[in-house]
Amino acid sequence: MSTLTRYRWWFVTAAFLVAFTLFTAEFQQPQTTAVLAATLRQSTPLVLGALCGILCERSGVINIGIEGQMLMSAFAGFVVASSTGDLLLGVAAGIGCGMLMGAFLAFLSVSLRGDQIIAGTVLNIAAIGLTSFFFQQGRSLPSGKTSIIKIGPLADLPVVGRVLFSNRPLTYLTMLLVPVLWYTLFRTTWGLRTRAVGEHPSAAETVGVSVVRIRYLNLILGGGLAGMGGAYLSLEAVGSFERMMTNGKGFVALAVMIFGRWNPVGAWGAALLFGYANAVQTQFQFRGWLADDPQFIGMMPFIVTIVVVAGFVGRARPPASIGQPYSRE
Amino acid sequence: MDDPITQSPTNDPPALEAVGICKRFDTVVANQDVNLRIGKGQIHALLGENGAGKSTLVNILFGLYRADEGEVRVNGRPVRMNSPHDAIDHHIGMVHQHFQLVPVLTVAENIVLGHEPTRGRGLLDLDRAATEVSELGKRFGLEVDPRATVEDLPVGMQQRVEILRALYRKADILILDEPTAVLTPQETDHLLEVLRGLAAEGVAIVFITHKLREVLAVADRVTVMRGGRVVGTTTPAETDQAGLAEMMVGRSVVLRVAKTEARPEAGVLEIRDLHVRDVRDRPAVDGLSLVVRSGEIFGIAGVDGNGQRELVEAMTGLRMSDSGSILLDGSDITGRTPRQISQLGVAHIPEDREKHGLIGPHSIADNLVLNRYFRAPYARRGLRQLDAIDNEAERLVADYDIRTESIGATARSLSGGNKQKVITARELSHGARLLVASQPTRGIDVGSIEFVHQQIVGQRDIGVAVLLISAELDEILSLSDRIGVIFKGRLVAIADAGDLDRATIGRLMGAGADAA
Numbered sequence: 001m002s003t004l005t006r007y008r009w010w011f012v013t014a015a016f017l018v019a020f021t022l023f024t025a026e027f028q029q030p031q032t033t034a035v036l037a038a039t040l041r042q043s044t045p046l047v048l049g050a051l052c053g054i055l056c057e058r059s060g061v062i063n064i065g066i067e068g069q070m071l072m073s074a075f076a077g078f079v080v081a082s083s084t085g086d087l088l089l090g091v092a093a094g095i096g097c098g099m100l101m102g103a104f105l106a107f108l109s110v111s112l113r114g115d116q117i118i119a120g121t122v123l124n125i126a127a128i129g130l131t132s133f134f135f136q137q138g139r140s141l142p143s144g145k146t147s148i149i150k151i152g153p154l155a156d157l158p159v160v161g162r163v164l165f166s167n168r169p170l171t172y173l174t175m176l177l178v179p180v181l182w183y184t185l186f187r188t189t190w191g192l193r194t195r196a197v198g199e200h201p202s203a204a205e206t207v208g209v210s211v212v213r214i215r216y217l218n219l220i221l222g223g224g225l226a227g228m229g230g231a232y233l234s235l236e237a238v239g240s241f242e243r244m245m246t247n248g249k250g251f252v253a254l255a256v257m258i259f260g261r262w263n264p265v266g267a268w269g270a271a272l273l274f275g276y277a278n279a280v281q282t283q284f285q286f287r288g289w290l291a292d293d294p295q296f297i298g299m300m301p302f303i304v305t306i307v308v309v310a311g312f313v314g315r316a317r318p319p320a321s322i323g324q325p326y327s328r329e
Numbered sequence: 330m331d332d333p334i335t336q337s338p339t340n341d342p343p344a345l346e347a348v349g350i351c352k353r354f355d356t357v358v359a360n361q362d363v364n365l366r367i368g369k370g371q372i373h374a375l376l377g378e379n380g381a382g383k384s385t386l387v388n389i390l391f392g393l394y395r396a397d398e399g400e401v402r403v404n405g406r407p408v409r410m411n412s413p414h415d416a417i418d419h420h421i422g423m424v425h426q427h428f429q430l431v432p433v434l435t436v437a438e439n440i441v442l443g444h445e446p447t448r449g450r451g452l453l454d455l456d457r458a459a460t461e462v463s464e465l466g467k468r469f470g471l472e473v474d475p476r477a478t479v480e481d482l483p484v485g486m487q488q489r490v491e492i493l494r495a496l497y498r499k500a501d502i503l504i505l506d507e508p509t510a511v512l513t514p515q516e517t518d519h520l521l522e523v524l525r526g527l528a529a530e531g532v533a534i535v536f537i538t539h540k541l542r543e544v545l546a547v548a549d550r551v552t553v554m555r556g557g558r559v560v561g562t563t564t565p566a567e568t569d570q571a572g573l574a575e576m577m578v579g580r581s582v583v584l585r586v587a588k589t590e591a592r593p594e595a596g597v598l599e600i601r602d603l604h605v606r607d608v609r610d611r612p613a614v615d616g617l618s619l620v621v622r623s624g625e626i627f628g629i630a631g632v633d634g635n636g637q638r639e640l641v642e643a644m645t646g647l648r649m650s651d652s653g654s655i656l657l658d659g660s661d662i663t664g665r666t667p668r669q670i671s672q673l674g675v676a677h678i679p680e681d682r683e684k685h686g687l688i689g690p691h692s693i694a695d696n697l698v699l700n701r702y703f704r705a706p707y708a709r710r711g712l713r714q715l716d717a718i719d720n721e722a723e724r725l726v727a728d729y730d731i732r733t734e735s736i737g738a739t740a741r742s743l744s745g746g747n748k749q750k751v752i753t754a755r756e757l758s759h760g761a762r763l764l765v766a767s768q769p770t771r772g773i774d775v776g777s778i779e780f781v782h783q784q785i786v787g788q789r790d791i792g793v794a795v796l797l798i799s800a801e802l803d804e805i806l807s808l809s810d811r812i813g814v815i816f817k818g819r820l821v822a823i824a825d826a827g828d829l830d831r832a833t834i835g836r837l838m839g840a841g842a843d844a845a
Contacts (some may be wrong), residue, residue, distance in 0.1 A: 203429035206425065
């Protein structure tokens with residue numbers, strides 16, 4: 001099947017959304033720009049979480065601890081940034097914290113061959129408990145959150161300029177990571193080995209690929225991505241830490257990953273769709289449109305989810321070996 | 330018993346040698362003091378029943394298992410075999426019984442996995458991989474499209490991919506674990522030819538099988554194993570089928586099933602134009618029709634994966650059919666639930682006994698009443714009647730010669746043959762109308778095979794209609810009264826057993842009606 005026919009519903013959806021946006025931009029340019037910019041903002045943590053999920057599941061390990069990894073990293077990043085005053089150090093701490101949690105997940109599910117769902121749940125519960133316990137009210141970032149970087153004259157273009165070329169650093173980095181991860185997953189030896197391990201670990205092992213090593217590597221790298229998503233929340237989106245600030249984003253990221261059929265580019269598209277629904281909803285409430293039915297507006301992102309899942313996605317096939325601990329004998 | 334000196338034409342050390350190998354799994358001794366020598370350019374058959382320890386031995390040679398004692402030598406030098414990586418480093422290649430291929434990857438990706446050609450810094454060079462795979466295929470008579478996805482290939486082609494993968498890694502020692510089990514007779518002939526060609530180029534080949542005919546046709550030497558030990562090593566010139574069989578089993582065996590002429594009566598099962606899809610939503614059974622009469626065994630011959638599984642699942646209510654009908658004694662059972670169908674007198678011996686035949690962690694007694702635990706006398710007013718269950722279980726264990734310490738032991742603890750006896754007892758002990766037996770003797774010992782075969786023939790003789798599905802052509806030929814050959818979800822031929830010979834069935838299995 002050609003790419004065109006296989007993803008026809010995605011193309012139809014995308015074309016419709018673009019047409020709709022252009023149409024509204026004609027009449028309501030400021031609002032449209034705001035919605036699109038918010039789409040990108042809302043989608044960033046989802047993309048990072050989904051990329052983490054893709055790295056883990058493509059190698060055969062279910063990671064439902066993304067939520068916990070993000071929350072803990074948001075906290076770690078915030079604490080380091082607020083006490084040192086260095087945002088870069090804060091981001092590094094967030095990524096490092098995610099990687100540590102990834103390594104811990106790998107230890108539980110790969111080395112000890114524990115149940116992967118339980119191992120992920122351990123991360124989630126630990127993150128909620130630890131961050132609530134150590135959380136101190138009144139801390140703040142001395143230097144404020146990450147600042148907007150305008151990309152030269154591109155940033156002055158109408159609509160597109162504000163949406164794409166005047167963002168904060170982690171948003172740019174995320175947009176860059178999507179094609180990079182797609183390329184590594186499908187065009188490098190590491191990617192081929194990852195996919196082989198996720199589909200048929202014993203086959204990979206018989207040709208000398210170490211299942212344990214690949215899974216550790218992917219879980220740690222994936223943890224780093226989720227950690228970056230956490231750092232994004234506290235250091236770039238909000239500028240402070242709040243209790244339970246991930247608010248289910250780690251779980252939505254899993255849905256995004258499945259939407260995107262375990263493909264970085266697909267997940268990016270799916271995250272944008274979620275982000276868009278959310279942004280439209282916010283904009284409606286902000287403007288007071290349909291103010292008589294706020295619940296109806298609040299429901300919109302979920303309606304989009306249901307319609308897309310039921311209508312367009314079809315049956316996605318996960319990597320064959322996910323959820324099963326691997327042992328050689 | 331020790332292996333006599335291998336007479337290689339020169340004084341070279343043997344390419345591959347196992348010395349004093351011992352391997353235990355918990356309390357089971359899988360290999361006991363095993364010695365084996367394979368010379369360069371030799372085809373060495375390793376023969377034995379299921380459970381004789383052949384697979385354990387070659388898994389040790391390939392580094393998948395670690396031996397408890399003994400050593401492996403390559404070209405005369407002892408080597409450490411801790412992982413397949415070590416084996417590959419010593420140019421040992423293995424073609425596994427259950428193909429170790431990643432279904433969603435392409436042929437080329439599968440072949441180069443682990444030894445990928447790159448354009449530097451880990452970037453895959455898939456074009457170069459495809460070219461190299463094509464060239465390798467041409468050179469050894471193993472052509473296969475390098476860009477095809479493995480899951481779309483027929484089994485015979487997948488096996489070529491496995492062999493090519495070993496050759497791509499420059500293997501000069503090749504181990505094949507039951508390579509012909511999944512092939513048609515014609516594909517088998519081609520494979521044996523390829524092996525001869527490889528041997529002529531100096532590749533040492535270890536060829537595991539339990540098919541005597543192939544051993545005699547292709548092997549230079551034969552080593553027979555039984556109960557984890559080497560019974561002896563010989564050459565095809567010094568022995569024959571009966572001799573090898575006796576070495577394998579330790580007693581002389583009857584290779585044919587004793588049965589009388591069938592006396593078929595009215596039709597019991599009738600299938601009309603049945604269409605069923607497989608897990609991946611592709612047509613698997615594609616317009617199949619047949620009639621099985623009371624008192625006859627209808628055998629379905631075919632290579633695995635031609636719709637047999639879906640046919641059986643549709644008949645037993647485990648899978649919905651698209652269209653067509655299945656009639657039992659004239660009434661339509663299409664779309665009924667598995668329990669309704671079972672209550673109507675359809676006995677089912679499933680293909681995968683571990684997965685679909687038994688509940689492993691439950692007791693033997695519970696498994697013996699699994700198809701009737703919910704009704705009297707085994708349950709009353711929703712309460713299980715344990716005495717009735719135990720009495721029935723004791724009776725069946727005695728009648729069907731199930732070897733176990735207690736009916737309370739878990740089903741999982743039984744040997745393969747005894748598991749099959751539990752299923753047979755459960756399905757056949759309460760008056761079946763139709764028996765659907767799918768691969769009923771796969772992977773069980775010769776004694777149990779004889780028992781199961783007798784049961785099947787016995788059911789036929791008391792008027793049960795029997796539908797037998799087996800990938801073992803010999804089993805189909807020795808049991809069936811009528812034979813249908815299945816190919817791509819249709820029966821491409823139906824005939825009385827006497828009217829079809831091996832070669833014709835083999836051709837039909839491989840290529841459908843076009844071939845005959």
